[in-house]
Amino acid sequence: MAVVIKNDASDILLQDEMPFDVTKLSSPTILEDVKNLSFDFGNATFNSLYFDGYHLGHGTAQIYENLHISHSKGPGQLVDMLFLQRGRFNTGLEGVTDNLRFSTLEHNLLYTPTGDETASVEKQDGLNMFMISFTAERFLSLAEHNGDILGKMADEVAGNRAAILEKDQNPHITPRMNAIIEEITNCNFQGGLKKLFLQSKTLELLALQCSQVIEGMSHKSNKPLSASDRERLDYARSVLLANMQQPPTLAQLARMAGINEFKLKNGFKQLYNTTVFGYLSDYRLELAKDMILDGAKSLTDIADEAGYSSLPHFSTAFRKKFGVSPSRIKH
Numbered sequence: 001m002a003v004v005i006k007n008d009a010s011d012i013l014l015q016d017e018m019p020f021d022v023t024k025l026s027s028p029t030i031l032e033d034v035k036n037l038s039f040d041f042g043n044a045t046f047n048s049l050y051f052d053g054y055h056l057g058h059g060t061a062q063i064y065e066n067l068h069i070s071h072s073k074g075p076g077q078l079v080d081m082l083f084l085q086r087g088r089f090n091t092g093l094e095g096v097t098d099n100l101r102f103s104t105l106e107h108n109l110l111y112t113p114t115g116d117e118t119a120s121v122e123k124q125d126g127l128n129m130f131m132i133s134f135t136a137e138r139f140l141s142l143a144e145h146n147g148d149i150l151g152k153m154a155d156e157v158a159g160n161r162a163a164i165l166e167k168d169q170n171p172h173i174t175p176r177m178n179a180i181i182e183e184i185t186n187c188n189f190q191g192g193l194k195k196l197f198l199q200s201k202t203l204e205l206l207a208l209q210c211s212q213v214i215e216g217m218s219h220k221s222n223k224p225l226s227a228s229d230r231e232r233l234d235y236a237r238s239v240l241l242a243n244m245q246q247p248p249t250l251a252q253l254a255r256m257a258g259i260n261e262f263k264l265k266n267g268f269k270q271l272y273n274t275t276v277f278g279y280l281s282d283y284r285l286e287l288a289k290d291m292i293l294d295g296a297k298s299l300t301d302i303a304d305e306a307g308y309s310s311l312p313h314f315s316t317a318f319r320k321k322f323g324v325s326p327s328r329i330k331h
Contacts, residue, residue: 003071005041013041013067024050025135030195041065047185051195053138054202058130058185061087069119077115078133079157081205083107083173083181087127092118095162104234105173109165109209111136111157130181132202142206149210169224171212172271175282180205182290215273225267232259233267240280245307247280280307285321288314292326299326 005014024031031050037043046059055078084102092098094116100108121127134142136157143154149165156163165171180201189197225233236257240247247253253276254261268276288306291297297305303314318326 055133106170
């Protein structure tokens, strides 16, 4: 995988082959590796798992100056699910788009038959990314007879044509998607059970991506959100989560974000495929589940931290979402 990294002045900061061993993808058992990179322009850590045509990876990076990256994956092109949990960058995918902007909590599904990609990454601290890559053969086997969305993508992959799930605007990562990513990165299973678990969670993420696109089609008649509206909605989301124990009303949140209440409600539906307080409820319950599994706090304390007025209220909401009571998963 040839990589060239330049700065804003077009000085070459790094030029390296950085070979990618595609044979790892055909391993019947899980292969793991960790890469730690440190340069004057930034540093990064990336953890990878390879097996049966899958590559799962997650990493963090600190970028000390604006970077312009070009790389070619070479033979054995992959279909990539990319989830940007924190950060921002622009990418160009040959045959797809010259300029696709990724920002915090956005995702997409991409395929470039040439494997040639470019990216412009701004100076930033704490870029956090998760991705799942499939060999073309693995992706085609997963997509077969599994709905029109995957079917259309598979037709492009089979024809060796560039493809993207959503070209105009990256979908937002939902709380459930984030929870699955956490489950994958913190998986405690070993051997064959771990492989089975990772496969199941990968399929769940893929299904959620497709479901989000289908739901989004019903909103296509809405006027597209401007960049400034998207920023205000993302700010509103941040305020909502920062005050989840005593959340503001819709009117208060709209004023704080500098957006009218109608656009706040409809914008949340467009960006996050749920209501304002539906998003908050999902976040609270996913957070509570993580705290329960951690085992360090009582259910009463967890309910309070998650913003519930009483343990019975919390238990009812938890059972409705996850199908089991919080006390059951605690033991």
